[in-house]
Amino acid sequence: MKPVVHGLVKKRAEIVGRIQAAQEEAARLIADLDHLDASIRLFEPDVDFDDMPVKYLPPPNAAFRGEVQRFLLEQLRGATRWQTTDQLTVKVMVQRRMNESDKALRTLTRKRVGHSLSRLRKKGVVRSRKAGKGPLLSWKITAPDADIVQGWRNGASS
Template identity: 30%
Template sequence: MTEIRTVTTLRSKREEIVSSIKLYEDRIKQARADLAHVNACIKIFEASGDPEDMPRYVDVYRLFKRGEQIALCKEALASGPKSTRELALHVMGAKGLDVGDKVLAKALAAQLIHALRMQASRGKIERVGKKGTALMWRLPSG
């Protein structure tokens, strides 16, 4: 039996509407992703710099001014050699960060290693060995 032209036209229209709905759903999904990115950017630019206001996953580079970490490390090294871990805890304490936060301490220590090695290559800090697995540092003598 042959189909009525009206039914054929309605089926065709139904397929057109279904594909339009899919297209609009994809556009809505993309718009939601774009909105999430814009909101994240707003949070970044509105950050006050206060450690209490920052989420745990924020990059530690944003917490310090240029050269501030090394200045704090040199301040700590004035009292004698220290390990990278001890320096990280000193820097955290000086900035008012939670010294009990092991994740932050480890991230900060990893960042400090690079900065301290750069200072050592310039002769401003000396590497004096290891204490367990942590590197030891001191101010240059004389």
């Protein structure tokens, strides 16, 4: 088998495994829902489940506005050395109980951390410098007493 085909077959097997796991989880959730429905009907036989509210889950790894910036400021305030974007990314992932070995999630988190740090740099709260020959930056706080106050949208409170 050619290396390209072998890689595609391996990726296909991974996706099939993920689909099977998702189907098994869906089957468990449906069984749990059926048990809850039966329990509710014991107390309210004429209940209409179509009128019941649905609680939507937040997107995975969602954060409130400014939450990441506040965490980064705390980390930079306590640091005695320059911190790289990667180091800060790992700290964010540990604090938020994210899987650090998930490359895609780590890349997404690094982008979010980088954007947050760039916004802080524009506000004059942190500064950056090159960390080695590549594109990696290191960061240091310039205004330790800075407090970024932001609300839900565009910095507006509530």
